[in-house]
Amino acid sequence: MIAVDDLIALVRSYNPKTDEEKIKAAYDYGRQMHDGQMRQSGEPYFTHPVSVAAILTEQRLDDATIITALLHDTIEDTRASYSEIEKLFGKEIAELVDGVTKLTNIQLTSTETKQAENFRKLFMAMSKDLRVILVKLADRLHNMRTIRAMRAEKQAQKARETMDIFAPLAGRMGMQWMREELEDLAFKVLNPEGRASIIRRFITLQRESGDVIHKITSDMRDELEEADIEADVFGRAKKPYSIWRKMREKEQGFSRLSDIYGFRIITQSESDCYRALGAIHQRWRAVPGRFKDYISQPKSNGYRSLHTTVSGRDGKRVEVQIRTRQMHDVAESGVAAHWSYRDGVRSENPFAVDPAKWIAGLTERFEAAEDHDEFMEAVKLEMYSDQVFCFTPKGDVFKLPRGATPIDFAYAIHTRIGGSCVGAKVDGLRVPLWTRLKNGQSVDIITAEGQTPQATWIDIVKTGKAKSAIRKALRDEDRDRFVKLGRELARVAFSNIGKRATDKALETAARHLAISDREELLALIGSAEITTRQVVEAVYPALADKQGDVVSKDRAVVGLRPDQSFRRGPCCQPVPGERIVGITVRGQGVVVHAIDCAKLAEFEEQPERWVDLRWHEGPHPEIYTVTLELTITNDAGVLGRICTLIGEKKANISNLNFIDRKPDYYRLIMDLDLRDIEHLHAVMTALEAETDIAAVDRLRDPGRGLAAAAE
Structure with missing residues (x-):
């Protein structure tokens, strides 16, 4: 101690x-x-x-x-x-x-x-x-x-x-x-094995090529002395994890990884930094696209330095950082440099960032997040990202995370600019909105009145501010559409039990489901966040539960032992009337699959896990979910007619999700609650006969079964 x-x-x-x-x-x-x-x-x-x-x-x-x-x-x-x-x-x-x-x-x-x-x-x-x-x-x-x-x-x-x-x-x-x-x-x-392998490679490399760090450091000192620049030069091999990360990012083996050495040049003045850069580039060839000037454009935590990558001895790439002693102190201590002492007094380092301003800038972007997921996304984006600096045509600078796009840049200027963005020019040339911006580029945003954020932008942008603003705009824009869709789904669901979806009935359902009002209830139905079955049961529980002489879910399958439970395989979604077989899963009972399910091939060598099953004879309730993929024309009223058609067939839409939107057609995924295979065929036949439906397919996904089995 x-x-x-x-x-x-x-x-x-x-x-x-x-x-x-x-x-x-x-x-x-x-x-x-x-x-x-x-x-x-x-x-x-x-x-x-x-x-x-x-x-x-x-x-x-x-x-x-x-x-x-x-x-x-x-x-x-x-x-x-x-x-x-x-x-x-x-x-x-x-x-x-x-x-x-x-x-x-x-x-x-x-x-x-x-x-x-x-x-x-x-x-x-x-x-x-x-x-x-x-x-x-x-x-x-x-x-x-x-x-x-x-x-x-x-x-x-x-x-x-x-x-x-x-x-x-x-x-x-x-x-x-x-x-x-x-x-x-x-x-x-x-990952001790991975780290040990990197260290072994380093030892082998050093044995084969000698002390590369000492040789390059000596060469750099000679160049700086010849240019009459007073500076200290330090070299080091990068940490094993840093090398491991580069290998994974670049998908390269150790032998092909070039920039595994880093060098620092500490000068006496800022002007010497640029003179040292010139001396290094005069002796060694600079690698294009790897120069960064954090002196003229410092990072938000106060970091200043020149970064370059050059081809050193034997063609090996090395990274070089050039900065003054004061810049180096901030580079080593970051925000902590604000409290650093030197010779008994608080260090008056002009490059040390004000901690209060730094933390305020870090947190202000998180306060706008409306939910936990958005907040976590913003936190991770802020904590893990490097930054690029881009300019407006007037010369204003905006800091963005690496990988940011012109849309991020537009939202950084103002939410209104971001929302009305229709195009961008980078360094005077028109570029797609998904272009990744680079350090020092000039970005000119083109806007148009009436433009609104597009759903595809969510996957393009990088900043938490842009993502939050786009989501909010989409929620506001989609609300009217979801309310209309929810009203149609509610009408069909209530008509199935001989009732009308009146305002009073919907207000009663909203109250029972602890939802603020009728409009919010319809929006939640339309966005598939609640099902029409929940709404109907909230108002008419007796009618919703009335199934006649139907087969209850707990006795729907014949062939199980009394102590065995079952669930339907999410991969094939078998329904009554289809031939089925069961696969035992430890801790989960028996998973029921359709006899033609692709996942069953995985269990061919495990006959002890197979269970011979069949569906119980008799009518079943409309509780068996089947997923359909539909391609429909993009025209007014088409979706409403489809919902009506499904309702007429006594099927319930429990979920609906658009997966592709084009000017002439939509592709969507729809979950229907059905009785049996005949019910499914009746619904699909009716849909296939509709002229505005280009294609109807039952969606079966073996991957869902694999994921479920791994749970």
Whole structure:
């Protein structure tokens, strides 16, 4: 364990004016509170907070952050309280310790809905004082460095959480060194064989070609000296996980991967950065499309640097980053540079970003998300994306995630511009709206009055802002159409039981189903979010349940043992009247398949799992869902006539989804609730006879059966 004097020496090295007595008091208090507690490795627990504090000294952080690290687990794990810490160390430190405690209690790996809410809490805690997340990141880094003491399943859970949340967050904050180490430590747990293979390849490469890093570093120093540029040059091999990710992204083997080495040139001034770039490009050939100027267009976390890739010795590609010492400090510390000390005073680094503005910019885009899925999508887009900088014709700059399109650019300017976008010019040339923008391009958006967002844009855009705005516009536009469709579906469903879908009946259904009003009910029916069966049962439960002398669902299949349950295979959706066979599935009873189901081929070598079944004789209720794919003409009233036709055949539409919209036709998927195979044939025959229906097919998907069997 690091002794208190050694820890104070680390702080004093960058802050000679540190409050040594206060740090010593926090050290003694933390050790006393954690006395008797042990880590899973068998070490005293207090070794962990001290190590976290030591990690933060590498970022030259202020006394308050160092003391918070020493005390960060006291409120949660010991008898210490907020009021006691406030009394001993002041309100600032008490609030920081409390903030870290609250972060620790947020369970970030859970269901999507809960995870979205927890991310909101995470950003809320960060917005109060960003230093709490700096302590939490250092806490996670030390835990990952000592993760081998944990149980295997706990290691995997922490590693996935680190890879999904903490590593991207460190990168988003500009702490790239921490991101890389967190990713590599998680990679070591999640894929030890993959990491070991990368390291073995490195050893072999070094044995075959010698110390490439030393040779290239020496060459670069010679070039800079000849150009009379004073600079430091550092080289390194990239982390195993970084190389593994590149191999997967580029679908290349290690031997074909070229840019596995990175070099940094630290100059004395900004002008020297560009002079050094010229010297490097004069000696080595630059790789086209790999130059980025983050000095003139810095990242939102304050990062500034010139990036280029050149063909070095023996044709090997190497990445080169060129920046000043102050830029390098921000590149190493990111947003944390705001609190960094040098020579006993807060570092006046002109490139350090204001943490309050940074967190405000990060969170404002999440506040507009209307549901959990949209929020999570926005979070992941923001945390995982690199950025490109594009210009309007007037020279205004907009930052977008890599892979963004002109539509993203239009929405970045204004929601109204995005919604009315009909085309774009990039660097003066007309391009498709799905074009991926590149750094430094000039984008001119073409708009037209009356244009509205298209459904296909959702799959084109990259930014959370654009996706949210498009979804909202589509919801508003589709509402009228869904209400009309819902009214027709409700009319047919009520007529099947001899009733009318009056306003009063629909209002009653809405009240019973806890839906705000009649219009909302019809919109939900039209968008297939609720079924007409639910609506009818809400108003007339007795009539809906009245089936006469029909065969109940629980005794629909003959041939099962008394202790066996069954369910229909989603792959073939068998209905009464079809020949069937059962396949036993552990923990799921028997899955019933049509005798001609393609999935049955998988079980040819497992005869012990086959069960001879048949449908029960007699009339069955209209509860067996069959999926149809229809191609219909795009004309007024066609869909209404189809719904009426299906209703006349006493079938219920339980779901409807458009999968392709063209000017002359629509393709849609429709789920119908039917009695038996004769009922299905009657419906399909009637549909095939309709002149506005180009094609009707029963949709069977073996993939759905495979997915279901794997559940």
